[in-house]
Amino acid sequence: MPVVIVDGSEIEIGADERLNCIEAARRAGKEIPHYCWHPGLSVVASCRMCLIETGQRDAATGKITMVPKLVPGCQTPAKDGTVIVTESQLVTDSRARVEEALLIDHPIDCPICDKAGECLLQDYHFEHGQAERRADLHPFTSRKRDVGPTVTLFVDRCIMCTRCVRFTREVSGTGELMVTSRGAKEEIDVFPGFPLDNKLAGNVVDLCPVGALGDKDFLYQQRVWFLKREANVCGGCSAGCSIHTEHNQDTVYRLKPRENPHVNKWWICDEGRYGWHHLHDPSRLLAAGHRTESGRGHAGTEAFEPVEWADVVARLRADLKAAGRLAVAVSPMLTVEEAWMLCAVARSIDPEAFLAVGHVPVAGEDETFPGGFTIRAEKCPNRLGVEAVVALFDPQTRTWGDLVAHVEGGNADAAWITAGYPAAWIDDATAGSFAGLRQLVVQDLFDSPLAARATWRLPAAGFAERAGTWVNVAHRAQAFEQAIKPPAGVWPEGRLYWNMLGRRGLYDPVAVRHQIAGSAAAFAALAGDLPATGIDLRLQQLAPS
Amino acid sequence: MPAFKPVLLEAVGVPDGHTIASYKSRGGYAPLEKMLGEKQPADVVEMVKASGLRGRGGAGFSTGLKWTFLPKDHPGPIYLCVNADESEPGTFNNRILMEDDPHQVIEGIILSSYATRASTAYIYLRYEYPHSWHRLQGAIDEAYAAGYLGKNIQGTNFSLDIYLHRGAAAYICGEETGLIESLEGKRAWPRIKPPFPAIEGLFRKPTVVNNIETMACVAQIARRGVEWFKSIGVPADPNNPRDPGSYGPKLYCLSGHVEKPGCYEAPLGITARQLIDEFGGGVWKGRRAKAVIPGGISMGLMTESELDTPLDFAGPGRVGCLGLGTAAVVVIDDQTSIVDFLHNSCRFFAHESCGQCTPCREGTSWSLRMLERIKAGRGRLKDLDILLELGQTMGMMPGSTICGLADGAAWPIKNAIKKFRGEFEDYIKRTNPSGWMVTDPVPALQIVGAH
Numbered sequence: 001m002p003v004v005i006v007d008g009s010e011i012e013i014g015a016d017e018r019l020n021c022i023e024a025a026r027r028a029g030k031e032i033p034h035y036c037w038h039p040g041l042s043v044v045a046s047c048r049m050c051l052i053e054t055g056q057r058d059a060a061t062g063k064i065t066m067v068p069k070l071v072p073g074c075q076t077p078a079k080d081g082t083v084i085v086t087e088s089q090l091v092t093d094s095r096a097r098v099e100e101a102l103l104i105d106h107p108i109d110c111p112i113c114d115k116a117g118e119c120l121l122q123d124y125h126f127e128h129g130q131a132e133r134r135a136d137l138h139p140f141t142s143r144k145r146d147v148g149p150t151v152t153l154f155v156d157r158c159i160m161c162t163r164c165v166r167f168t169r170e171v172s173g174t175g176e177l178m179v180t181s182r183g184a185k186e187e188i189d190v191f192p193g194f195p196l197d198n199k200l201a202g203n204v205v206d207l208c209p210v211g212a213l214g215d216k217d218f219l220y221q222q223r224v225w226f227l228k229r230e231a232n233v234c235g236g237c238s239a240g241c242s243i244h245t246e247h248n249q250d251t252v253y254r255l256k257p258r259e260n261p262h263v264n265k266w267w268i269c270d271e272g273r274y275g276w277h278h279l280h281d282p283s284r285l286l287a288a289g290h291r292t293e294s295g296r297g298h299a300g301t302e303a304f305e306p307v308e309w310a311d312v313v314a315r316l317r318a319d320l321k322a323a324g325r326l327a328v329a330v331s332p333m334l335t336v337e338e339a340w341m342l343c344a345v346a347r348s349i350d351p352e353a354f355l356a357v358g359h360v361p362v363a364g365e366d367e368t369f370p371g372g373f374t375i376r377a378e379k380c381p382n383r384l385g386v387e388a389v390v391a392l393f394d395p396q397t398r399t400w401g402d403l404v405a406h407v408e409g410g411n412a413d414a415a416w417i418t419a420g421y422p423a424a425w426i427d428d429a430t431a432g433s434f435a436g437l438r439q440l441v442v443q444d445l446f447d448s449p450l451a452a453r454a455t456w457r458l459p460a461a462g463f464a465e466r467a468g469t470w471v472n473v474a475h476r477a478q479a480f481e482q483a484i485k486p487p488a489g490v491w492p493e494g495r496l497y498w499n500m501l502g503r504r505g506l507y508d509p510v511a512v513r514h515q516i517a518g519s520a521a522a523f524a525a526l527a528g529d530l531p532a533t534g535i536d537l538r539l540q541q542l543a544p545s
Numbered sequence: 546m547p548a549f550k551p552v553l554l555e556a557v558g559v560p561d562g563h564t565i566a567s568y569k570s571r572g573g574y575a576p577l578e579k580m581l582g583e584k585q586p587a588d589v590v591e592m593v594k595a596s597g598l599r600g601r602g603g604a605g606f607s608t609g610l611k612w613t614f615l616p617k618d619h620p621g622p623i624y625l626c627v628n629a630d631e632s633e634p635g636t637f638n639n640r641i642l643m644e645d646d647p648h649q650v651i652e653g654i655i656l657s658s659y660a661t662r663a664s665t666a667y668i669y670l671r672y673e674y675p676h677s678w679h680r681l682q683g684a685i686d687e688a689y690a691a692g693y694l695g696k697n698i699q700g701t702n703f704s705l706d707i708y709l710h711r712g713a714a715a716y717i718c719g720e721e722t723g724l725i726e727s728l729e730g731k732r733a734w735p736r737i738k739p740p741f742p743a744i745e746g747l748f749r750k751p752t753v754v755n756n757i758e759t760m761a762c763v764a765q766i767a768r769r770g771v772e773w774f775k776s777i778g779v780p781a782d783p784n785n786p787r788d789p790g791s792y793g794p795k796l797y798c799l800s801g802h803v804e805k806p807g808c809y810e811a812p813l814g815i816t817a818r819q820l821i822d823e824f825g826g827g828v829w830k831g832r833r834a835k836a837v838i839p840g841g842i843s844m845g846l847m848t849e850s851e852l853d854t855p856l857d858f859a860g861p862g863r864v865g866c867l868g869l870g871t872a873a874v875v876v877i878d879d880q881t882s883i884v885d886f887l888h889n890s891c892r893f894f895a896h897e898s899c900g901q902c903t904p905c906r907e908g909t910s911w912s913l914r915m916l917e918r919i920k921a922g923r924g925r926l927k928d929l930d931i932l933l934e935l936g937q938t939m940g941m942m943p944g945s946t947i948c949g950l951a952d953g954a955a956w957p958i959k960n961a962i963k964k965f966r967g968e969f970e971d972y973i974k975r976t977n978p979s980g981w982m983v984t985d986p987v988p989a990l991q992i993v994g995a996h
Contacts, residue, residue, distance in 0.1 A: 070944030101907035184910030
């Protein structure tokens, strides 16, 4: 195995790994500061913050020959015998000078900058900068400019790392951003009439190591040090991008991509990034309701009387049992655990219950960008997971269409439709098919033509409000924790099913997952703790356990 | 005038010297025909290598050696880029060659392309040379008509096309990878190396980048022979195995405070004093030289006492200059303020820094602002320390930038402060009697960015 010497300590790297000195030093626990380098973009070595001293140890004699000048760590490959020095006086001085140079024209307006608290310029200045300013004092300037519908550029804060420019050229392939002018006068800009308006545009804000690019959706909403982050999975489409949900006091403020080499690398799309606003939509269903006698036949919220959840648990089972033949739509918005418990609840009420995968929303076609990132047309996170769960109970995997036909054919007396879609999903005509049922349970985020016909109208939880496991389009199962509490009056689906199954204590998705993994070969991979980047269900099935 | 007979400049002053007929009457293109008929490309490489020709663009790298870095048996295409983006202040030797003897350059390009197996050559011409553009394009057209360019030149299976590309006027396009990026239609930001252009250059193919004067030298070596070329100049220092010597004639661009500025051809190794006195007629108005730029502003400064330094590839380095550069000798007389000189130099580099690497982008601009403040009578002695630090830490040699043009920006600062510190201190103390000793940050000179 190749050995790299980082500040005197030897570390082994993989024989076929192509690491640069920043990555190799990181393995040894040494952080080499850098601005322009990003693992997902081409190397330009222009910020010069990662300058280090390197050398080569002769394999035969053990003699070390140093390169007689500083080299950028991002551009220098780490090979067998590479010597990396990150803490010499030369390196320290060079970092201080780069920090000083970057701050000459910077407005240093941290108190009004959104990036403050997660700004590399700030962090590196405290760690590597010099205490006193030597450059002349400028009057404060802060020019800002719209570069697109979602992004504002604070021109004077920019350090010209060009990450954003490279992103639009290499990953989104749209190339809106460019560098104009020359020398210290150069700026990031767009060509007039061609704004930064692509489906991945929000990533440039994440890439910006300083406060130059601001996300209009998040601008001035919250100081970042108040935010807590939870590793989560985006529910926007079947790609299942790994994200961080950043929230404070049960309010989501933004979503950020979470690095996952198997799924989304470092990126997320804008649809997912801004796809959390429905969580705090005032028109959400916020209480379990049962249709009142007087409200029968009428649509509208007044038609439902609120029911305590404890009563829902008891009455729902009795109502459905009394109704007779049950049909259940298992929404692809549910987690594997919730889907499994729902099927179990349904079969405990009616052993012959008709189980189908719920409505699968599709919009357009899959869209792949030059950098390899794909936005899926299937706008739900867990169709594969729910299909696999339903298949455990009924080998005939039925679809939403099958269920509608089944109900229309008069084969069901009661239906339990789980939904939880952030957008309107059912029209009045389809909802009309469910009119003749004795019991209709609808579990959804918002009112809908179907919910208006329900006997039981139950609120659903949003994506950040539930915990569990989703299986994406590539069969990768990712487990995640609940990020925020659902609004008062809303029980996440899992909690209801857990209680309806008569299980004690608080809903424990991990216990359910382990139970599924232990009982079904298709889910064997879900045993134990899952890595943060998830696990491929198919590969694990092939491997001997 | 010394007895050296100009070779590269022999067409200067000849009526219609730029035409193919005139060039052929002086013996031009005959060597090309002979080489194409009798010699293999490898022989031409050997010839240039044996001549000891070093690149005339500034860095002085061995031309033949550079050609051998191309990958062997490459399926092609291989490109030859000829650097005519002559932007170094004080330099105009390429211009003379392109305007007065373009066929000499073209013959050199054809020979070099034959040697490197390039089938396409690009001439990257700076925008500000419209006359060169017309002359070169005219000469290229003539060469096509005479069968020296195009398909199967002189009945051989060697083909070559030359494209003349006009840049958009930027100093950075003279850096070889900046030139390549610009030719590809991109912003001329120099590339990180490795890979070097010989491996991966223009359009990601092996590429050689040579200067116009180098091309002219190749043509003369083919015409007059290796022995002739090696008989001129300064032989390699036997005590220094890394010195390849400085052979051949060189075009020196003499300008500034001399009686007769101009482009003069002399053997490499002539001293600055000889050049000024014998060619330039001495420093003007009977004054003394205060400082001399040995080869373009980016090479730094020689003081009057250093004028006996030979202007070969090794000479200026021995007195603390960056090197011979483009051999553009600019004379600064003793009535000129060195503060003004440095201000002008910093203004140029602050304007021309491409802005890619932080140390150069911010360093050139910072140094200009300090000099503007010094000139406005608000200088501090501390500024000199900061300027010197900038000069010593900015550039490819300390490792803080991608390309060598940052070294060129740093060298005048470093040389001026080191060699003329007394004058700077006097100036600052005289113009800022109450504030020269301040060490705290002071308000910037201009209110910038008010909006």
